[in-house]
Amino acid sequence: MKKVAVQDAVGMRxxxxxxxxxxxxxGVAFRRNTVIGAGDVEHLLNIGKRHLFVWDDSIREIHEDDCALRMAGMAPVPGAHxxxxxxxxxxxxxxxxxxxxVNRKLLGAVNEIPDLTITSLPNHYAVKKGARMASMRIVPLVTAEENILRAEELCRKERLFELHPYRPLRTGIIITGSEIYSGRISDRFEPVLRSLLKRYPGExxxxxxCDDDTGMIAAAAEEFIASGAxxxxxxxxxxxxxxxxxxxAIRETGAEILTHGMPAQPGNMTLLAYRDQVVMLGVPGAAISRPVTLLDVLLPQIFAGIRFSRADLxxxxxxxxxxxxxxxxxxxCTFGRY
Structure with a gap:
């Protein structure tokens, strides 16, 4: 790109x-890539244009719109457009x-390239259909093609963004406590859990x-697993x-407890375990006293089919x-950003 006087721009784009x-x-009087003709000079002067920015074919530069399209092309996301x-x-x-x-390391590396800017929602963010997840552009009007080529090479090796759709899961709910089992008090967990589960596909x-009895609780779990939970x-x-x-009781089912207790509040005493592909969550009492707990953070990843690691937690x-x-x-908000 170079700046030239209007009179000298004839024949240039x-x-x-x-x-x-x-x-x-x-409105638009002259569109990008228009070749300036001799008859355009007076028109341009009349609308206050004494100089124009035109392409210099000796310099390998790319316009912002073309850069945006190339950046989109280097970071395809199935399930999004x-x-x-x-x-x-x-x-x-x-x-x-x-x-x-979000591949945080890769996002940082791409944004280190001159002129390129990519911004997004946080990593591990639950989105609805139609959500804006990322935006890409360059800062100046044009940039050297070398910059886009560097970004494309980085993204050829790794995915910048991913969207994991929710899978339908079959869920079993096991309420424990002698006071509930004996009918001394009413359970308050079931409506809370059913309300949460309505956000995701499945049944x-x-x-x-169950009473506070390990055998009874483990048997209930086995029954649900046999039913395809x-x-x-x-x-x-x-x-x-x-x-x-x-x-x-969860341990007696043969499940591997990844952790009992997590560095998050409310929901500090949450338990997470796996038995093969079956996910088991021990839900503490905070779920019935607070509008949002650690359970709200964990469920999106579980329904997205992504297995937690100890490092994740x-x-x-x-x-x-x-x-x-x-x-x-x-x-x-800031809660659950990891």
Missing amino acids: LCHDITEIRDGFK YEGPSEGKVLLISDTAGLFL VLGVRV DLLLFTGGMSVDPDDVTPR LNLAEGGLCQLCGQCHYPN
């Missing part, structure tokens, strides 16, 4: 649109509800209420008191402290 305002009209370019940028839009993942296979939610008995037997520490706002704005 414009780098950008030129807007004209006259008699109540505002790009809109634009508009004003030099493209937007990544979700076509389905799911969990949005609730049923609800079993993908997810088991256990409530009650999740603290460290000697008579809280639910974790012991430890990473909950930063961003794992709910601010207990008077009016909850989750997920548009």
